[in-house]
Amino acid sequence: MSFGFRKWISFIICAICYAFCHLHRYSPSVLAPDMAPDLNVTISKLGIFSSMYFWSYAAMQPIIGCLADVVDPGMILFVSGMISSLGSIIVGISSTFVMASIGRFMVGIGVSCTFVSVCRFMANWFNPQTYTLINSILLSIGGIGGISSQKPLLLMSHSMGWRWSMITIGIFGLVFAILAGIIVRDSPITLGYPKVDGTEPPIKRDSVALLFQDAWDHLIEVIMIPEFWVHAMSIFFSTSCFQNVSGMWAVPYMTDTYGFSRDKAATISISLLIVMIFGSPILGYISFKTGMKKGLHIICLSFGFSVTLVFVIFVNKVPELALYPLFFFFGATTTSTQSFTMPMFKDMVRPSCSAAATGCGNMFVFLGAAIAQSTTSLILNSSGKSPYSPQSYRIALWGVCLISLSCAIILASYLKMPQLNQENIEHDPSVDEEIDEL
Numbered sequence: 253m254s255f256g257f258r259k260w261i262s263f264i265i266c267a268i269c270y271a272f273c274h275l276h277r278y279s280p281s282v283l284a285p286d287m288a289p290d291l292n293v294t295i296s297k298l299g300i301f302s303s304m305y306f307w308s309y310a311a312m313q314p315i316i317g318c319l320a321d322v323v324d325p326g327m328i329l330f331v332s333g334m335i336s337s338l339g340s341i342i343v344g345i346s347s348t349f350v351m352a353s354i355g356r357f358m359v360g361i362g363v364s365c366t367f368v369s370v371c372r373f374m375a376n377w378f379n380p381q382t383y384t385l386i387n388s389i390l391l392s393i394g395g396i397g398g399i400s401s402q403k404p405l406l407l408m409s410h411s412m413g414w415r416w417s418m419i420t421i422g423i424f425g426l427v428f429a430i431l432a433g434i435i436v437r438d439s440p441i442t443l444g445y446p447k448v449d450g451t452e453p454p455i456k457r458d459s460v461a462l463l464f465q466d467a468w469d470h471l472i473e474v475i476m477i478p479e480f481w482v483h484a485m486s487i488f489f490s491t492s493c494f495q496n497v498s499g500m501w502a503v504p505y506m507t508d509t510y511g512f513s514r515d516k517a518a519t520i521s522i523s524l525l526i527v528m529i530f531g532s533p534i535l536g537y538i539s540f541k542t543g544m545k546k547g548l549h550i551i552c553l554s555f556g557f558s559v560t561l562v563f564v565i566f567v568n569k570v571p572e573l574a575l576y577p578l579f580f581f582f583g584a585t586t587t588s589t590q591s592f593t594m595p596m597f598k599d600m601v602r603p604s605c606s607a608a609a610t611g612c613g614n615m616f617v618f619l620g621a622a623i624a625q626s627t628t629s630l631i632l633n634s635s636g637k638s639p640y641s642p643q644s645y646r647i648a649l650w651g652v653c654l655i656s657l658s659c660a661i662i663l664a665s666y667l668k669m670p671q672l673n674q675e676n677i678e679h680d681p682s683v684d685e686e687i688d689e690l
């Protein structure tokens with residue numbers, strides 16, 4: 253088997269596993285009205301159910317980040333895929349809200365391992381200078397999973413019910429977890445291929461004690477970097493806005509304030525998630541060609557702030573046709589930016605610590621989402637029962653987003669990052685070869 257074929261088939265399997273993360277992440281947005289009566293809870297309480305994914309996801313990030321540097325990512329994807337798939341099946345067969353929440357928590361634990369493990373795989377199999385572009389493609393494929401969680405999942409739910417929909421997703425997740433365990437490996441060297449320029453060969457550790465010692469050392473190295481905390485908190489505030497809207501409240505917001513049917517609201521909300529297919533590669537390519545990361549991040553956040561301000565002012569008066577572009581640009585400026593902001597964590601450390609840095613940084617993405625979803629749920633719940641008023645959404649959803657983006661802009665402006673050598677990027681032949689493959 254040629255190096256190129258093995259690299260790309262492994263990447264495809266990794267990317268599909270990552271798409272399942274997004275499918276799980278945003279599914280409560282369209283399934284909530286069906287799940288709530290079956291579980292005997294209000295829709296607002298399902299915001300707590302949805303946030304269970306983010307709490308467990310966030311808690312796992314530092315752990316999996318350190319382990320991904322020292323454990324084969326294929327094995328991690330296999331074990332974590334089994335856990336998330338079992339969790340999805342438990343959600344499908346649950347008879348109580350508590351049981352469903354436990355399943356959702358397991359889904360979060362399982363899928364939490366995917367992104368960092370895939371990033372570790374990419375760091376060893378692709379040239380570092382094309383890492384941002386490959387990361388953009390990964391996010392784009394994740395966006396396909398996100399889109400599948402909207403109208404396609406709703407149609408699936410209409411056809412077989414929400415329970416069998418979750419069970420079916422769990423079964424397919426098991427299949428790709430097994431494929432990842434069989435095919436994906438941490439480094440080309442493990443399979444007898446030559447080392448990719450700019451990467452480090454895997455270190456053979458003679459004992460489990462040494463493995464965990466190295467993982468701990470990587471964690472300490474990351475948390476001692478001041479720039480890590482500034483960037484992590486900026487990500488904490490910015491991406492939480494997108495996860496809060498797309499992961500739970502986009503569809504209820506439109507059905508409550510505009511009176512749209514759930515089908516129509518789910519169709520409109522696709523514009524929130526399609527940005528990952530188009531916005532992530534575009535922003536990643538702009539960052540690659542210009543060398544801009546910090547400046548591009550601030551520009552995007554400022555644009556996202558302006559879009560959010562429109563929703564705050566005209567909470568239920570935005571024309572229907574305007575919702576599509578507004579949601580698109582809101583998503584592009586609050587989550588597509590990860591195509592170049594997540595690699596910034598990798599830029600802060602030596603190559604052997606890249607997964608630890610990415611995992612620790614990624615923790616703040618989902619910690620922010622968990623807190624934002626819980627906050628919005630609590631504020632809405634205190635305002636009465638569904639359907640909630642436009643004023644409630646103005647404060648609980650869009651007001652929270654506006655404050656968060658303000659904090660993100662301030663923090664991003666204080667970040668100090670080294671700039672890539674643009675001349676080397678344009679003329680390095682190995683980079684040209686990687687781009688030709690794309």
